[in-house]
Amino acid sequence: MTTPTVRTSPPTKRGPLTGWLDPARLLNVAWPVYIELMSGVIASIITVVWIARLGGPALAAVTMAATLENVLMSVVLAVSGGTTIVLSRAVGASEYGRLRPVLRAAFRITLVVTAVICVVLFVLREPLAKVVLGSDEASAVRLSVDYLTVAVPGIAVFYGQHLVDSTFKAKGDTRTPMRMAILSNLILVVADPVLIFGWLGAPRLGVTGAALALVASRAVTLAVTWWLYRRSPLVRDMTAAPEAPKTPGPGPVREILAAGLPLGVDFLVRMAAGMLIVGVVARFGTDEVAAYGTVTRTLLFLTMAAYAMRQAATIIAAQANGADDAVLLAASRSSSVRLGIAWSVLGGLAVLLLGGLAVDAVTGEAAIRSAAYGQIPWLSVYIALLLCNVTLSGIFLGGGNGKALATSTTVGAALQLCLAPLLVLTPLGLTGAWIAMIINAGTQTTVLLVLAARQTNETKEVTA
Incomplete structure (x- = not known):
């Protein structure tokens, strides 16, 4: 029995504008x-609203746990993201026999990483x-310990969900993970008040x-996702294909880590740079920190779209x-560059023109609003550059040039780390911190634009 082939060339029938802007159909x-990412953001906000009713210590405890989970996200992305990339390559080549050893390796890595993290934490x-x-x-410490006592073992479920989701995304199926994210968040929205406040006869916990x-x-969501996975086209294709012969070169474990790290x-570098800049802003008072948090949180709908396009380009x-x-590789590169530039321009203009309205909707405190209005022009420049490089990064991850991405991110973050503390000591003040962030994102x-242009020229020379 032959394995089905994957159509990788972009469709020929496209509208003139959308066809030029997105030839690879990344959108x-x-x-x-995007819906998957935003549903998680909305659910976390709802949880914070419920927890806030328990007082400051409870809110601090849950916030600390959420921050810790963000750190652990870098670990799961290295494994599940690497798995998605390696599986996608095999699917693109119609080498379904390679899927079994890759999935076994991914399971072993996830098992080891999960065990170590859960025990240590x-x-x-x-x-x-x-x-x-x-x-x-x-x-707050006592409440954090209570929360982590339950949440830390639950990391196994969190990592497992990301791993199973990667099998669907390797086939280009991003709708199933989206539906599962919505299901999980719907359950959470109902379960939160029931278990936190003891509604419907449940104990107040x-x-x-x-x-x-x-x-x-x-x-519950992982159980449903596993059931769908067992009946997915990927499993059918993998079952029908013969076991792939061993080939010289790196094994599946090394392939996953090389692609995912x-x-x-x-x-991790992006998140660390963001945390460090908060520390710099904190030197100028709580109003500036609150303003910074307010204006950056209102941008989630913009940044999540960039990350969604990055994930699509990676696949x-x-x-x-x-x-x-x-x-198709050239088309995906063109789509990433054009969508990245278009989204960055729209995002920057949206922040500049509508940022004040967003701040007014979030807070009514005059001091915070005044501080936020002063930050918005700088934020509009920063967010435009950030949206572009995040969208662009997917073609480097999926195209096998992840090291170039990691290097550029690290160099930019290092510049920000060095410049921000120095510039804020000058007459620029807080503006110096924003200039450091802009230099980071601009670098x-x-x-990435230069590397993408160089790759495009190399492709043209080869095909000429």
């Missing part, structure tokens, strides 16, 4: 990813809470209830790379 793959959950929240905050609601919603590094570029389809965007 068809990206929009479900469970043992150190109280010292970690004291370091983050301060040993004087006894109530407070922050422990919030952790139970989160883990339970993810566990740049993604994990990129995420399509990896499939094209596996199929050795230079036409990354310039490097």
Whole structure:
């Protein structure tokens, strides 16, 4: 029995504008990813609203746990992202026999990583809470320990969901993970008040209830996702294909890590740079910090779209790379560049023109609003550059040039880390921090645009 082939060349029938802007049809793959990402953001906001009713210590405890999960996201992205890329290459090449060893390797890596992280965090959950929240905050520390006692073992479910989702995305199916994310968040929205406040006869569990609601919603969703996976086209194609013969070169474990580590590094460096800049802004008072948090949180709908387009480009570029389809690879590069530039322009203008309205809708405090209005012009420039380089990064991850992405991100972040503390000491003040952030994002965007243009020229020379 022959295995089905994957159509990797972009469709020929397209509208003139959309066909030029997105020749690889990235948006068809990206929009479900966007809904998946935004549904998680909305659910987390709803959880914070419920927890806020329990008081400051409870809110601090859950916020600390959410920050910790963001750090752990870099680990799961390195594994699940690498798995998606390697599987997508095999799907693009119609080498379904290669899927089994890759999935076995991904499972082993996930199992080891999960076991190590869960054991270490469970043992150190109280010292970690004291370091983050301060040993004087006894109530918040105690509540953090209660939350982490349930949430840390639940990391296994969190990592497992990302791994199973990668099997669907490798086939270009981003709608199933989207539906599963919506299902999980719907369960969480219902379970949160029931377990936190003891509605419908349930025990009132407070922050422990919030952790139970989160883990339970993810566990139910993982069970449904696994059921769908067992009946997915990927499994049918994999079952029909003969076992792939062993070939010289790196094994599947090394392939996954080589493909995924740049993604994990990129995420971790970006997050660390963002946390460091908050520390710099904090020198200018709580109003400036609150303003910074307000204006950046209102941008999530813009940045999540860029990350969704990046994920779509990663999948399509990896499939094209596996199929050795230079036409689709070039199309994915063109789509990423054009969509990145278009979205950056729209995003920058949206922040500049509508940022004030967004701030007014979030807060009514005059001091915070005044501080936010002063930051918005600089933020519009920064966000335009950030949206462009995030959207562009997918073609490097999927096309096998992840090291270039990780290097550009690290260099840009290093510039920001060095310049921000120095510039804020000059008469520029807080504006110096924004200039450092703009230099960071501008460096990354310039490097990626130059590399993309160089790759495009190389492709033209080969096909000429």
